[in-house]
Amino acid sequence: MSRRARSLTIETPEGVEFSYELASPVLRALAWIVDVAAISVLTKGAGKLTELLAPLNQDWAGALYAILYFVISIGYGIALEWRWRGQTLGKRVLRLRVVDAQGLRLQLSQVVLRNLLRVVDMLPLAYFVGGISCFCSRNAQRLGDLAAGTIVAREREPYVPDIERIAPAKYNSLLAYPHLAARLRTLASPDSVRIAVQALSRRDGYDPVARLELFEELAAYFRSLVRYPAAAAETITDEEYVRSVLRVIYGSQ
């Protein structure tokens, strides 16, 4: 049984809950690959810069390169996560963000600590220790995150389906009853709405019999939530009913 949670929910003293969707170790690994590429570009840039200075003084150019290499390797994550409020280039691309595990403001000390402790998470190679820790900890934290009190969260993309494509505008008999439409919006679960959106998006790919059965089941579910007058609901097919339900839920006319 996995102890890992998919999200971290925080309850405020006012009794309101908000949540962060936790980033999976795989997403974090992809962000890390982008960051490694960015670090290598920066260090190569530092190398080119010091090559230009070498004719002036080979020794000082070598010293500058050694220091720049070290500062870039250690400071990349610290500088970007502090400047970009918890994001490096890789995290930005993958829409991830380091946040405080208690929902409070991310502190500089937390950013520095989680980045310095990376040396242990990277042992013995390729983030083996950090990866194991991510898989084992409840909130997918590597050791640096555990010590700094941070988590890596996914920035949520608002899910807005292309309702005009999957349910083109037609006369919608369900909208003639606003109080029932409001009740339907309240009672329909997000999962069932998502399934209905998927079913309508892929309708042409289904076997005809399977398609009939699927929409029959979905229509039966939505009908069980709110009982519309027969004149509004019984003269349309199951698929048409599901389409009308989606237009009600997403507020389309």
Place this chain on the structure above:
Amino acid sequence: MIIDLRRFVSEEQAYWDELQSVLAKLEADPESRLSLDGIQRLHYLYERCSSDLSRLDTFATEPSLRAYLDSLVSRAYSLIHETRAPVKLRWRSVVFALPRAFRRNFGAFRLAVAVTLLGCAFGWFALHIDPRNKAILMPFGGLLVPPSERVAQEEKAREDRLKGVKASFAAQLMTHNTQVTIMAMAMGLTFGVGTLVLLFYNGVILGAVATDYIAGGQGVFLAGWLLPHGSIEIPAILLGGQAGFILAGALIGWGDRTPRADRLRAVAADLVAIVGGAGVLLIWAGTVESFVSQYHQPVLPYGLKIAFGLCELAALSFFLGWAGRE
């Protein structure tokens, strides 16, 4: 329960937009201060949006709106409920961060010193019982030469063997020693075992080298060679060990009933101050090791080098012990 979502959004949108703009302003400039009216307004907007979010919970099929309000409430929560002071990079707070953190956690430093001294004793003992152990204990080949022979070579040298590489050598020393210090702190995550091993190992090498040179009658050379940089470098690595033991202490708890996450949160700033301060000390130590320590009598008299090292040690002790006292 929300009956009419459109009406709900049109009525509340202005408050969400206002909260969004206040948050953006405060996040862009964390040091900015709100007036009392501004604070009261922020609190009102936060409570209003929180209430909207919980009302929206009854309206589960609005994921995009919920995500938007979730984000507004979480950002406002992080500002309103944060009790830690925002970071102010003033010169006094930066300079005194190290000595204050050092003194707050002096027990961990004493432990780091004790473990290193234990390692030194082991190094002395290992060489005392069998001088052939030198081949195993010495970290690099240059130290395998009998001390008297090395001292004679160094004092006879007419050419600067570091000519043209002094700056690179200094940079290597700085980065390597800083990595060791960071590792000494990070190994605190192994409940202090890794930090303990690292400090003990450093102590063994130090003890073995000291025993070898003192037994060979080259104690003055050893002091002149090690003190100019070692009086800063060794304490800096001990500071890394101190940070490691602080981290281990927060992990273990030792009868402290505070949750582990809170214990770690409480020491985070001290760890960063100690390791950051040690990093700065190591920049100085690396420069001195490359530009001063490698030059011996007659170029630089031993007395001068020893006095220089002792002055550095005294200055560092004063800084760590007294700087920033309130």
